[in-house]
Amino acid sequence: xxxxxxxxxxxxxxxxxxxxxxxxxxxxxxxxxxxxxxxxxxxxxxxxxxxxxxxxxxxxxxxxxxxxxxxxxxxxxxxxxxxxxxxxxxxxxxxxxxxxxxxxxxxxxxxxxxxxxxxxxxxxxxxxxxxxxxxxxxxxxxxxxxxxxxxxxxxxxxxxxxxxxxxxxxxxxxxxxxxxxxxxxxxxxxxxxxxxxxxxxxxxxxxxxxxxxxxxxxxxxxxxxxxxxxxxxxxxxxxxxxxxxxxxxxxxxxxxxxxxxxxxxxxxxxxxxxxxxxxxxxxxxxxxxxxxxxxxxxxxxxxxxxxxxxxxxxxxxxxxxxxxxxxxxx
Numbered sequence: 001x002x003x004x005x006x007x008x009x010x011x012x013x014x015x016x017x018x019x020x021x022x023x024x025x026x027x028x029x030x031x032x033x034x035x036x037x038x039x040x041x042x043x044x045x046x047x048x049x050x051x052x053x054x055x056x057x058x059x060x061x062x063x064x065x066x067x068x069x070x071x072x073x074x075x076x077x078x079x080x081x082x083x084x085x086x087x088x089x090x091x092x093x094x095x096x097x098x099x100x101x102x103x104x105x106x107x108x109x110x111x112x113x114x115x116x117x118x119x120x121x122x123x124x125x126x127x128x129x130x131x132x133x134x135x136x137x138x139x140x141x142x143x144x145x146x147x148x149x150x151x152x153x154x155x156x157x158x159x160x161x162x163x164x165x166x167x168x169x170x171x172x173x174x175x176x177x178x179x180x181x182x183x184x185x186x187x188x189x190x191x192x193x194x195x196x197x198x199x200x201x202x203x204x205x206x207x208x209x210x211x212x213x214x215x216x217x218x219x220x221x222x223x224x225x226x227x228x229x230x231x232x233x234x235x236x237x238x239x240x241x242x243x244x245x246x247x248x249x250x251x252x253x254x255x256x257x258x259x260x261x262x263x264x265x266x267x268x269x270x271x272x273x274x275x276x277x278x279x280x281x282x283x284x285x286x287x288x289x290x291x292x293x294x295x296x297x298x299x300x301x302x303x304x305x306x307x308x309x310x311x312x313x314x315x316x317x318x319x320x321x322x323x324x325x326x327x328x329x330x
Contacts, residue, residue, distance in 0.1 A: 011093035011179030020179035023092040030091065036287060037087050040294055044080030047297035048073045054310035057319055060329045061306060064145035065129075068122045069300070071149040072254075075115040076293035082108055083290055094181035098172025101181035106164055109193075113156035115293075116201045119258055121148050123208040126252075130212045159196065163189050198262075205255055212252070250303040254296055261292030306330050 012019040051073035055061045085104045088094065094101055125145075129136045161168065167183050174184040185193065264285050300307040306329045313319050313327065 011095070011177075015178050018178050020093060020177040034087060037083055037290075040287070040291055041080050041083035041087065044083065044290070044294040045077055046080075047294065048077035048080060050311055050314060051297050051300060051307070052077060053314055053319070054307060054329075057325050058310060058327060058329050059325050060327070061310070062142070064140045064142050065122075065125055067142065067145045067149060068118060068125060071118045071152065072115065072122070072296060075111045075118065076296055078107070078111050079115075079290060079293040082111070086286065086290070089181060093179040095179070098175065101175075102167050102171035102183070104181070105183050106160065106168065109160040109164060110153075110156050113160055113197050114153050115258075116197055116262075117152040117156060118149070119255060120201045120204050121145075121152060123205045123212075123255065126212050127208045131215045163193050202259065205259075209252060209255060250299065253303070254299055257295050257299065258292055261288050261295070265289045 009021050010016065010019040011022060052070060055066050055070045055073070082104065085096075085100075088096065096104075125140055128140055132139070163185065164183065166186075167173065174182055265288070297307075301311070309329055313324070318324060
């Protein structure tokens with residue numbers, strides 16, 4: 001009887017001596033986390049799939065800026081799918097084996113790195129559009145955007161392969177019992193990862209958007225000050241298009257939300273105090289980290305009329321009609 005009771009607390013009751021134990025957690029708390037993560041996961045995957053279909057299907061939406069949004073939507077969509085693996089770990093047990101554990105962690109690192117890299121490219125795109133509007137059409141082309149996105153993902157794969165090479169060579173090497181899914185990165189590799197996946201990109205994003213904000217404010221003042229007709233004519237020529245300014249504001253909101261959601265996660269990683277977090281705090285940081293991927297399509301729906309229009313066409317299945325890709329969305 002004692003062995004049976006003890007076995008019910010184990011992830012794998014058939015391995016009494018090597019199985020991990022299930023953490024004692026109130027049933028209500030476990031169900032709440034399960035419902036929360038499941039809802040975020042489904043919503044994230046569904047909303048970002050709408051973004052992917054919209055930009056991929058409608059030719060009018062296939063601009064350099066939207067191609068960057070497509071890359072971000074792909075990474076966010078994959079985050080939504082990966083959250084199902086996080087749900088598996090709610091009861092503290094991993095049942096999919098060491099290889100799947102390593103693959104899950106590896107993909108999570110790649111997707112996060114690619115998301116941060118895409119944010120940097122988006123900031124560069126807005127910087128050129130607002131600060132150098134006359135050169136935007138020649139410097140930022142669809143071909144260059146495609147190359148930038150491809151390089152971003154390739155570099156993320158290579159970089160994270162180097163950071164996680166020990167885990168990739170020997171999956172499950174740091175697991176202390178059967179049913180555990182953890183990875184341990186040495187101090188040097190972890191420091192390099194934080195510097196190049198967080199500190200450097202975030203610094204570039206903040207600096208570029210501060211410059212964009214300053215130029216946007218100065219241009220707005222120039223447009224409002226009707227001192228002389230010559231001044232007005234010159235300001236109209238060098239001022240960015242109104243649509244570009246709106247895109248800069250919208251993507252600025254995306255960047256700010258991105259920083260708010262990811263900063264707690266990376267601050268914990270940077271301080272090295274993750275082992276001091278209790279279960280509730282750790283769950284909050286992880287949920288906030290994942291929730292960012294769900295917020296981006298919501299922001300697009302609030303600020304981009306073309307996204308709302310494309311959703312209607314997708315939901316009503318009008319994209320299945322002939323030549324629907326030529327529809328006027330903008």
